[in-house]
Amino acid sequence: MKKTINIPLGSQHISLLEPVRFKFECENEKIIGVDADVGFVHRGVEKACTTSFKFDAIGYVVARVCGLCAITHSLTYTAAVEKLLGAQITSKAKYLRILLLELDRIHSHMLCLSHTCENAGFEAMFMRIMGDREHIMEIQELITGNRVQFDYISIGGVNRDLAPESVQKIKENLYIVKQKVQGYMDEFTNNWSLSLKFKGIGMLSLDDAYMYNAIGPLARASGLRIDVRNEIDYLPYHEVGYKMQTHTDGDINARNLVRLAELVNSIEMCENILNGLPEGDIFTKIKGKPQGEALMRFEAPRGELMYYIKGNGSAMLERVRIKTPTFSCIPAFSHIFLGGDYADAPAVLASFDPCMSCTAK
Amino acid sequence: MQKIEVSLENVRDEIKKFYDYKQWHFLTLNGLALADEKMEVQWIFSKYEAMDEIVIYYAVIDYNEIIPSVVDMIPSAIISQRELVDMFGVQVEGSEKGLYLDEDSQMSPLKGCSI
Numbered sequence: 236m237k238k239t240i241n242i243p244l245g246s247q248h249i250s251l252l253e254p255v256r257f258k259f260e261c262e263n264e265k266i267i268g269v270d271a272d273v274g275f276v277h278r279g280v281e282k283a284c285t286t287s288f289k290f291d292a293i294g295y296v297v298a299r300v301c302g303l304c305a306i307t308h309s310l311t312y313t314a315a316v317e318k319l320l321g322a323q324i325t326s327k328a329k330y331l332r333i334l335l336l337e338l339d340r341i342h343s344h345m346l347c348l349s350h351t352c353e354n355a356g357f358e359a360m361f362m363r364i365m366g367d368r369e370h371i372m373e374i375q376e377l378i379t380g381n382r383v384q385f386d387y388i389s390i391g392g393v394n395r396d397l398a399p400e401s402v403q404k405i406k407e408n409l410y411i412v413k414q415k416v417q418g419y420m421d422e423f424t425n426n427w428s429l430s431l432k433f434k435g436i437g438m439l440s441l442d443d444a445y446m447y448n449a450i451g452p453l454a455r456a457s458g459l460r461i462d463v464r465n466e467i468d469y470l471p472y473h474e475v476g477y478k479m480q481t482h483t484d485g486d487i488n489a490r491n492l493v494r495l496a497e498l499v500n501s502i503e504m505c506e507n508i509l510n511g512l513p514e515g516d517i518f519t520k521i522k523g524k525p526q527g528e529a530l531m532r533f534e535a536p537r538g539e540l541m542y543y544i545k546g547n548g549s550a551m552l553e554r555v556r557i558k559t560p561t562f563s564c565i566p567a568f569s570h571i572f573l574g575g576d577y578a579d580a581p582a583v584l585a586s587f588d589p590c591m592s593c594t595a596k
Numbered sequence: 597m598q599k600i601e602v603s604l605e606n607v608r609d610e611i612k613k614f615y616d617y618k619q620w621h622f623l624t625l626n627g628l629a630l631a632d633e634k635m636e637v638q639w640i641f642s643k644y645e646a647m648d649e650i651v652i653y654y655a656v657i658d659y660n661e662i663i664p665s666v667v668d669m670i671p672s673a674i675i676s677q678r679e680l681v682d683m684f685g686v687q688v689e690g691s692e693k694g695l696y697l698d699e700d701s702q703m704s705p706l707k708g709c710s711i
Binding site: 272273277279281282445446447448450460461465466468469528529530532538541543546553554556558561563565566567570580595 | 597600604615618621622623624626627629630638642644645646647648650652666670671672674676679682688695697705706
């Protein structure tokens with residue numbers, strides 16, 4: 236009879252800053268069983284949205300679901316409400332929304348890549364990327380007034396116009412980060428700690444990506460062409476230079492390379508928006524109260540974010556359902572761990588870029 | 597968004613006929629509290645690389661009915677089945693309470709929440 240031991244990873248772990256616990260059943264060093272516990276910080280946001288807040292305040296409430304992709308949360312909810320109200324948003328507001336969505340993606344991907352470096356023992360690279368990320372945080376502060384909780388999206392448009400004097404500074408910062416990303420490409424491709432070490436580790440095949448409904452960079456690194464930006468016409472993504480980034484290897488290295496390619500594409504989209512921002516209003520006054528049901532999806536940094544809302548014509552909604560990217564990837568995460576070495580688990584987990592704040596909404 | 601009503605008895609057969617895992621992406625299960633101690637359970641799908649093509653299979657059920665599991669067809673459904681059990685206090689085949697709540701919790705936070 237084979238002897239197995241159970242080894243936990245989390246809920247507090249040196250390599251993992253999120254409150255999640257994976258319980259691994261190991262046979263020697265091999266993981267043969269996985270159990271995930273994700274419910275440490277559940278906050279009841281869905282219930283609060285239908286019992287404590289009116290529909291026009293919920294966009295600001297759901298921004299608090301996640302500090303990293305706050306814009307994506309508030310935009311997805313807001314777009315669902317706008318769909319029910321039949322609202323038409325100005326072109327300028329749409330472009331500004333894409334700009335902020337992509338800035339969300341850039342700083343979130345940089346955070347993930349820096350943690351990947353930290354897990355590889357490459358502390359200097361971790362600090363370099365986190366330092367460079369400040370340029371993006373500075374842009375977000377310039378545009379929205381805040382570094383983290385932006386409250387930028389509102390029903391009918393956005394809350395602040397882009398100040399003409401900010402545009403040059405934003406372009407300069409984007410240019411700096413773009414140059415830095417080229418340097419990261421070199422490190423992640425040629426540095427042993429960040430490339431060869433991660434090749435063939437934490438594999439997810441294309442078939443398994445389909446089977447487990449993987450999303451976001453995790454899916455695209457396995458060659459699965461899924462990206463909500465490619466599946467919606469609500470925002471003019473194809474006008475600003477969006478290109479889907481995929482890889483076929485399905486390992487940690489492939490996930491890193493997909494995120495790097497997405498960084499470059501996101502920066503290019505931001506530059507295109509700044510160079511061709513339409514004139515006009517940033518806000519349209521919308522009247523009415525939501526009635527009926529709407530489902531809206533956007534591509535958050537970690538993948539597909541979905542909001543389902545149901546209104547009855549009053550100020551209080553009947554249902555707000557939030558489906559976050561990490562939540563739906565938990566089964567895929569567990570599958571990837573199986574058969575791998577326990578020693579690789581922290582690096583594999585970091586490559587998923589999990590967000591427990593989103594998961595335990 | 598296309599909604600298709602099914603009964604609990606035939607939901608597995610309907611999803612089995614419909615779900616080609618390389619064509620359709622399973623988004624999640626959703627629950628919706630209705631009046632008269634009833635709820636709506638939704639199985640939500642989107643088509644890969646199609647422009648916002650969403651299909652929702654739904655069933656209106658009593659809270660005490662047992663919802664069949666689709667995990668053998670859609671392994672990733674396990675996490676949203678467990679969430680449904682926690683939040684609405686319903687029974688889903690093979691899905692235990694304890695994802696967000698304590699395993700012995702008597703609470704069902706979203707049961708009857710909207711009515």
